[in-house]
Amino acid sequence: MIYIKRIFVFIMFILGLAGLLVGSSYIFLPKSNGLNSGMEEFKANGILGEKENSIDVLFLGDSEIYCSVIPLQIWQSSGYTSYVCGTSGQTLDYTEVMLKRTFEKQSPKIVVMETNAIYRKFTVKNVIFTKVSDYFSVFRYHNRWKTMSIDEINKPAEYTFTDESKGYRLKTGIKPAVKDNSYMSPTDKILPIEKINRQSVERIKKLCDENGAKLIFFSTPSTKNWNYMRHNGIEALAKELKCEYIDLNLLTKEVPVDWKNDTVDKGDHMNYFGAKKVTSYLSEYLENTGLLADKRNDSDYKTWNEAAEEFNKNCPNKI
């Protein structure tokens, strides 16, 4: 009898704890998704404020992607709506989170995944933390106790903020790369992908399939982060998962990166000038897929034209 009582007490304790966490999660959840709302990675999460089912192409990855792809350039040259859900040091568990969040409100036909994140190490701890935070957002937003007001507690969540550059982060500085194209010396060696990373990519692929999106692997030019061994690793993975793979580090004729002028930090990330070249190639690539329709003349997408005009004003050289 005593054991049954103790088990009952234990279950009650766990249920009470779960209730407490659910309640506190409701309190701590940001009630909007703008700059000072407390929303994590608010630029990437600006996709939550985009009109339902309005995004054609989703870009995922770490800082490599948000420095390389300019969605408003794609809009202006091809008429496709795209959004960069890139975050600094993104690990694949968070890539999954961003993808799931996007699919809740959007139906992109193409998902482009920058491959640097595929090699970024993460642990079981990251996965568990991300999963637990998905259910109990108090773990993710607990720090909001510093800035929250009493009025926010009861307010319903309304995500209306959209990022004016659609997730792209404008970098205009120039710091020439130390290496030139020699960083891609051919080799047969393959840099293995960690098991936990591979499983995550497989889940991402499955999620894309289930939502009718085509997954494309994409390596943006980076002398610091990319090499032939990594290329071989991703190529093998792409073959296995039956995905297309674009490695711009090898397409030096199609995307002639000038490593003296096109990088913001010695070859690590593209600056605006490099990003323009990368985006130009991607824009053409997307056109060739034949999966997307030009929406520039669609009145429902008038805001995109306005956003592009505003974006052009802030750029050193207009697109």
Place this chain on the structure above:
Amino acid sequence: MFSIATYFSVEALLLLLVTVALYVCLPQKARRYVLLISSYVFFFSISGKLLVFLLFSTLSVHHIGLWLSDVQNECSIRTKGLEREERKALNAEYNKKQRKIMAFACILHIGLLLLLKYTPFFSQNINALFGLLGLQLRIPVPKFLIPIGISFYTLQAVAYLFDVYRKKIPADRNLLRLALFMSFFPQIMEGPICRYSDTAEALYEAPKMHYGNFVLGSQRMLFGLMKKLVIADRLNLLIQNVYGEPNKYDGFVIALGAVGYTFQLYADFSGTMDLVIGTAQMFGIKLPENFKRPFFSATISEFWKRWHITLGTWFKDYIFFPVSMSKPMKKLTTKARKKLGNRYGPLIAGSVSLFCVWFCNGLWHGAGWNYIFFGMYHFVLILSGNIIEPVVIKITQKLKINRSAFPYRCVQIVRTFILVCFGEMFFRQESLKQGFKMFGKIFTDFTFKTLKDGLLFEFGMDRQDYLIIIVSAVLLFIIGILQEKGIEIRASIAKRNIAVQFAVYYALILFIVVFGAYGAGYVPLDPIYAGF
């Protein structure tokens, strides 16, 4: 791969949950194996192949213990029925043999520790000396991978052998029991440093898990988690900044960094101890306490009886007493008594022993001059305290000051705390030169400018961070006062009705979840003592 970084990791929690589940489900005889396997999994997940060092130490301790025991048995058999003189001669012969075995054991275990932990430090200093002497000679500076917890389990091993040698305990013929004593997973990384007589039997018995122990152990673990996540990790940004670039800051910020680091170290180490002792308590194992509210200490001596207690008692039992009771020291005491009298005479030999203890204590913490200085700093403080104590007593008597009165004790506590903070400042600062610079700045460049210009909030710590640290410190202070008064808080909570218990646990959990320094923007603090 499954790898554990600290006790405060999800992986460690998973291992604990699996261990608890197996421990509860399996019969008594299998439980000890569960503990042993979990311990080796824990060690392997941190140190990998370096597990071989732990295995080596365990096997050699087992073997040497039996060797000593055999010699002792042989001696007692051979001395039976002998005349006193013959018995004495034979005992002396066997004692000599035992001493040789002990010397071998010390060379093996302490030698391995010295080799792995201190060779690079010694080599660097020898090379520096060659440089100073103008010699071109250089010896290579090796780099070794050090198994986690080696400083802790080596002391346990040596203590076991000395206890066998002194016939305090019989040598253990059961390798499993000894292996469990050496490797018990909650304590292998940061202690407490256990004696064989404290834990070996209980671990081997692997008692049934009791609901009461489970509740009390869980409470303590939660409290430890609060100290670590809310205080130690939150202070990390401030400490990293102040100690990283001390030249940038004025005396006030340096003093804040010194107090902050002392508090951080306490929160980190005592928090880990709460987790360790709480975990063991869940299994029904009582580990020795390592902390007893050290900031309530009136003197430095008292502080070290309340801070890292098991290390202090280890040094007392295996260094201070053996050195004090050695023949040369006895002779020195006799001579000193004649010249300096009964009050100060014994202090000479005592000082030599004290010096050995504090030199070893400093060096045990790490291979660096800052650690040696840290040891010497406390040696000087304790020694000068011993020397001037009679003078202070006389002065206070003349001035009619009640030394046991509350205000006097408060002054002593504050003084001790300040002295401890200075010591910890040198302990944390890797460069001794920088340590002295920081120390000097507190007295030469002390202004409250940083408070006015807002620089204080530029270390990644804002007003709310400081506020929550102050609130937590007040909370710990109140709990400390209650504990000093002998109130057993955890037991009294466990006695309350279930609604009150739940409310307390939920409040503590929510406090940790909301105010813990984890997630984006925070860099968790690596367990400080695990690095020693």
